[in-house]
Ligand SMILES: Nc1ncnc2c1ncn2[C@@H]1O[C@H](COP(=O)(O)OP(=O)(O)O)[C@@H](O)[C@H]1O
């Protein structure tokens with residue numbers, strides 16, 4: 001066998017290929033570097049929080065109220081407050097947001113009223129959160145007299161994340177193949193029957209993901225809650241929803257004052273001296289883990305629902 | 312060959328500004344198969360979807376003229392006629408099999424459930440005969456609770472036919488039901504149509520002319536949104552009256 005001798009044309013061709021492949025490699029290196037900057041920043045932040053915070057993460061930290069003494073201060077009222085506010089937020093934002101999305105996507109016909117609603121929803125998602133705080137202060141506290149309560153806090157965050165729920169739900173509804181809708185309509189189903197029996201179950205994974213991302217956003221919000229005057233120091237819990245006396249359930253907790261984790265953190269960070277910085281870092285870790293768990297939950301739920309798409 | 316089950320009289324249809332059907336006059340004979348043929352884009356699907364008011368789901372659709380459904384003679388496309396009632400009385404099967412991502416049983420039962428007021432047992436009693444009429448029963452009787460999406464393409468399409476038959480429709484519309492299927496599954500569907508035609512009136516869109524000759528009693532040739540020719544299938548294929556029909560049948564366009 002003789003050695004193949006490349007013609008000049010082939011030599012030029014190969015040089016060109018090498019040059020372009022080199023560019024590919026350079027670009028992937030560059031992209032990798034960009035990614036690394038982001039990841040390293042996040043990692044540095046986490047390590048920093050963990051170094052400061054982990055030593056404080058003892059059991060008492062979760063079961064103690066805030067205190068003047070840093071060693072004894074805990075996040076009991078803050079995490080309970082966060083959970084309570086999230087419950088209100090979820091109960092308000094999920095049905096409202098999903099219903100609004102179903103209307104826009106499945107019922108609303110193309111006309112200028114619906115166009116304006118659509119544009120407004122998209123724009124609302126970009127409004128700074130403190131503006132929602134001002135709205136809530138004027139509407140829930142002054143106009144409706146709901147007080148600086150869990151209910152007010154939860155509703156404030158609900159309107160804040162409503163656009164996220166709506167947009168995510170619409171996206172999920174749009175991903176349902178049109179054949180499924182037409183199949184149902186062709187059998188004489190009404191819009192409601194089609195949406196309820198086919199479109200919503202089919203898009204449940206996407207809707208749930210959107211809802212959880214919205215709640216994960218709400219859980220870290222501080223500005224609007226400070227605007228409505230959520231307290232920064234609370235040494236008691238909201239009323240228990242379960243009572244020993246009839247009627248055994250109570251909604252008094254929605255009327256109680258509250259604080260939440262990010263506010264507790266903010267309170268500790270803004271103290272002079274180093275004593276409380278560790279507590280703040282520990283609270284930050286808890287908040288971060290809660291957010292990551294919610295996002296993890298979203299991924300898991302989506303995976304589960306996709307796997308058994310049959311119901 | 313019997314009475315008319317339906318009849319289009321001067322049917323026009325507009326997608327917004329675009330007129331897709333022009334004055335269609337087309338008789339649909341009872342308990343027979345009517346095939347709609349013609350080049351792609353000539354309005355076959357548009358016509359079929361007028362017959363169960365599917366166009367009402369989309370903005371900008373406008374009907375003109377009439378499609379009468381006998382024996383009551385209701386004008387299917389009439390403004391005062393409820394599209395949901397028409398869809399309950401007329402079944403449709405689509406080009407791409409579109410079973411619901413639910414169990415086989417639930418797929419067949421859905422049409423009856425939408426009606427409401429039926430007992431569980433009444434629904435259960437209707438599922439088996441529907442699957443039998445669609446020649447699917449023997450293949451699925453042991454796995455009615457399995458997902459319909461696990462069936463093969465041909466089985467899915469027969470399931471869609473069973474789903475449409477379960478509610479006892481007066482008219483069955485099939486829009487190229489075999490174009491997404493392999494030849495064996497296609498033969499299965501064709502056999503099924505031949506078995507059904509003595510019991511139910513069928514209108515089928517097909518781009519396959521051999522298929523039209525194999526399974527239909529009547530054929531309508533559409534071209535550019537108009538009905539060019541209608542006649543008994545044998546007649547139309549052997550001795551078309553119009554030059555356009557002959558050109559299409561001999562493969563000179565389309
Ligand atoms: N949703 C729609 N909007 C506007 N025009 C449409 C729409 N659907 C179909 N058409 C047009 O109507 C004509 C007939 O289409 P169709 O009935 O789907 O043809 P066929 O089924 O014979 O291939 C075509 O010109 C097509 O482009």
Ligand SMILES: [Mg+2]
Nearest residue numbers: 355356357516
């Ligand atoms: Mg078509």
